[in-house]
Amino acid sequence: MRYETSALSDGVAFNEGTSLLVSGPSTGVQEQVYDLLAERTDSAGTAILISTDRGAPEVVRSFEDRDAFDAGRVAFIDCTGRDGPEDEQGAPVRRLGSPGDLTGMSLEFAKLVDRFEDAGRGDRVRVGLVSVSTLLMYTDVRTAFRFLHVFTSRIRSGGLFGIFAMDPGMHDQKTVNTVRAVFDCEARVDDGGEADLRGSGYTVG
Amino acid sequence: MGSEEPTVLVVEDEPPLIEIYARWLEADHEVRTAQNGDEALEQVDEEVDVALLDRLMPGMSGDEVLAEIRDRAPGCRVAMVTAVEPDFDIIEMGFDDYLTKPVEKETLLETVERLLTRSDYAGLEQELYALVSKRSALQSAKSTREIAESDEYAELEARIEELEAELDAALPDMESGEFVAMVRDIETNADEEPTMPEGDVPDPFEDEADDAGDEDGENETGGSTAGGGDR
Numbered sequence: 470m471r472y473e474t475s476a477l478s479d480g481v482a483f484n485e486g487t488s489l490l491v492s493g494p495s496t497g498v499q500e501q502v503y504d505l506l507a508e509r510t511d512s513a514g515t516a517i518l519i520s521t522d523r524g525a526p527e528v529v530r531s532f533e534d535r536d537a538f539d540a541g542r543v544a545f546i547d548c549t550g551r552d553g554p555e556d557e558q559g560a561p562v563r564r565l566g567s568p569g570d571l572t573g574m575s576l577e578f579a580k581l582v583d584r585f586e587d588a589g590r591g592d593r594v595r596v597g598l599v600s601v602s603t604l605l606m607y608t609d610v611r612t613a614f615r616f617l618h619v620f621t622s623r624i625r626s627g628g629l630f631g632i633f634a635m636d637p638g639m640h641d642q643k644t645v646n647t648v649r650a651v652f653d654c655e656a657r658v659d660d661g662g663e664a665d666l667r668g669s670g671y672t673v674g
Numbered sequence: 675m676g677s678e679e680p681t682v683l684v685v686e687d688e689p690p691l692i693e694i695y696a697r698w699l700e701a702d703h704e705v706r707t708a709q710n711g712d713e714a715l716e717q718v719d720e721e722v723d724v725a726l727l728d729r730l731m732p733g734m735s736g737d738e739v740l741a742e743i744r745d746r747a748p749g750c751r752v753a754m755v756t757a758v759e760p761d762f763d764i765i766e767m768g769f770d771d772y773l774t775k776p777v778e779k780e781t782l783l784e785t786v787e788r789l790l791t792r793s794d795y796a797g798l799e800q801e802l803y804a805l806v807s808k809r810s811a812l813q814s815a816k817s818t819r820e821i822a823e824s825d826e827y828a829e830l831e832a833r834i835e836e837l838e839a840e841l842d843a844a845l846p847d848m849e850s851g852e853f854v855a856m857v858r859d860i861e862t863n864a865d866e867e868p869t870m871p872e873g874d875v876p877d878p879f880e881d882e883a884d885d886a887g888d889e890d891g892e893n894e895t896g897g898s899t900a901g902g903g904d905r
Contacts, residue, residue: 575857576762579850612864614803616857618841623853626846646810647803650834 472514472595472630476504477656477664480674487670488621488631490601490649493658495636499523499599501658502634506597507537514593515585517578519546521568521603525557542590544581546574569607571616582627596624600634601648610644617651679704680723680790685714685739686755687731695726698779699786711739718746724789725752726773726782740768751789765854788845792852795844796859802837805830 472483483489491501499522506516520528525547532538540559547553548568556562561584563577578596585591598604598620605613617633624631633652637645649655654668666673681704684695689709696705706722708714711734718725725743729736736754743750753771754764764772770792771785809830812821821827845852 571861572854572858575854576766579762579854583850609864610807611803612860614806615799615860618799618802619848619853619856619860622841622845623848623850625842626848642814643807643810646813647807650806650810 470593470628472593474505474508476501476508477666478673481666481671483630483654483671485628485630486625487653488624488633488651489670490633490635490652490655491658491664492635492637492645492649492655494638494660495600495602495634497658497660497662498634498636500662501656501664502597502599502632503531503535505632506595507532507535508595513590514595515542515544515590516595516597517544517546517581517585518597518599519548519574519578520599521548522599524549524551525553525562529557529560541588544584546577546581548574567607568603571608571612575616575620582629592628594627594629595632596629597632598634600636602634602636602639605640605644605648610647614647614651617648621651621653680786681706681721682786683708683714683717683722683725683750685709685711685725685731686728695777695782698782703786710734711736714739715742715746718743718750720747720749722747722750723793724786725750726755726786727752727769728755730757737767744768749793751793753785753789762851762854765851765858770855771851788852791844792856795841796856798837798841798844802834802841805834805837809834 470485472485472487474481474483489505491498491505493501506518518528523531525545528545528547529538532543537543538558538560540556544561544563545557546563546565548565548570550566551564553562553564555564561581563581565573565577568574582591582594585594601613601617608616621631635645635648640648652668653670654666656664656666658664679702682699683706684692684699685708686692686695687709692707692709696707699705706717708717710731714725714727722743727736727739727743731739740752740754743752751770752768753773754760754767754769755773755775755777756764757775759774760772770789773782773785809827812824812827812830816824816827848856
């Protein structure tokens with residue numbers, strides 16, 4: 470089983486357990502990650518989105534805009550610190566006080582994966598984190614690197630597909646190079662929204 | 675004697691159980707035992723790698739003992755032994771894993787093994803960060819050609835690949851609880867150790883520092899040709 474997509478370019482398929490970094494200007498990158506997550510509806514897939522910037526209602530709208538909202542197949546971790554209900558139009562929402570609460574993030578993620586597993590939908594999970602750039606404002610590079618390393622290891626062992634957003638323009642080059650080393654592959658998105666894919670863990674065509 | 679074997683502390687108020695656990699563990703571990711919280715604290719020091727802690731002991735509670743162990747032996751991994759399946763709660767309570775009674779031999783040995791591996795993993799991962807961080811500094815500071823010609827850079831690359839393979843092999847099927855506990859450890863350590871012990875990590879800037887020293891006009895002729903000058 471693989472994670473197929475046409476969001477980046479036609480006929481790309483990611484291997485189970487792969488973690489992809491989508492890098493480029495914030496807005497374009499966010500849209501790409503949502504596109505990639507929204508494609509999960511093609512089969513029995515599910516999606517978990519960890520959002521540091523958009524609140525849950527806005528996240529749901531982003532899925533709806535793509536005709537990809539299905540309350541039983543998506544779940545959100547809202548790290549914006551905003552209060553709100555524990556579901557958004559029926560989809561589970563876990564709330565964290567800050568994007569810097571890494572333990573809380575991993576705990577809620579683990580619970581949501583378990584929840585999908587209990588429902589027999591745990592093996593085709595696309596996991597999005599938007600964005601690593603915001604995370605880096607709340608934690609030092611070393612902690613972020615180690616967190617992302619363990620996170621991508623968990624994605625690998627679970628056969629999930631990880632999709633992480635970063636805006637290199639927000640960080641110094643050394644930080645960008647350090648963070649990028651965690652991922653199997655990277656899609657560099659230019660100002661026009663075109664993606665250039667490199668690395669391993671996928672096939673084209 | 676036995677200093678190479680990992681040390682496991684078994685804290686359990688039922689002597690027959692202590693005996694069984696100790697027998698299972700003895701082949702490959704140094705085993706210490708305690709029947710209650712006070713005894714456990716007498717036995718805890720930095721040598722202890724893993725502690726198996728019965729949550730419901732008479733006297734001191736497992737939680738209190740846990741807090742003391744964390745204080746006295748920060749590197750020690752603690753598994754709670756419990757009658758009830760605890761879910762992720764135990765991670766939030768500060769334990770690293772759990773064993774549900776009745777504990778079977780295989781489960782016990784496997785849990786101890788994974789906890790030991792997790793300590794190794796954290797060490798390797800910190801080394802990986804140090805190396806990747808150095809490589810990134812080089813990537814930003816040097817030209818593509820300088821990088822291609824640098825032996826240190828090549829060594830760095832090789833070691834990073836090696837480490838990544840070791841890390842992949844160390845915890846092949848990481849589970850959710852394990853993942854959360856590891857993130858918790860990373861977050862806890864974030865404030866405590868801003869710099870890691872450099873150890874064997876090669877410093878690619880070492881030569882550069884030497885070069886800079888030469889430019890400062892110190893009159894050690896041939897200094898820049900390093901060891902070659904003697905021949």
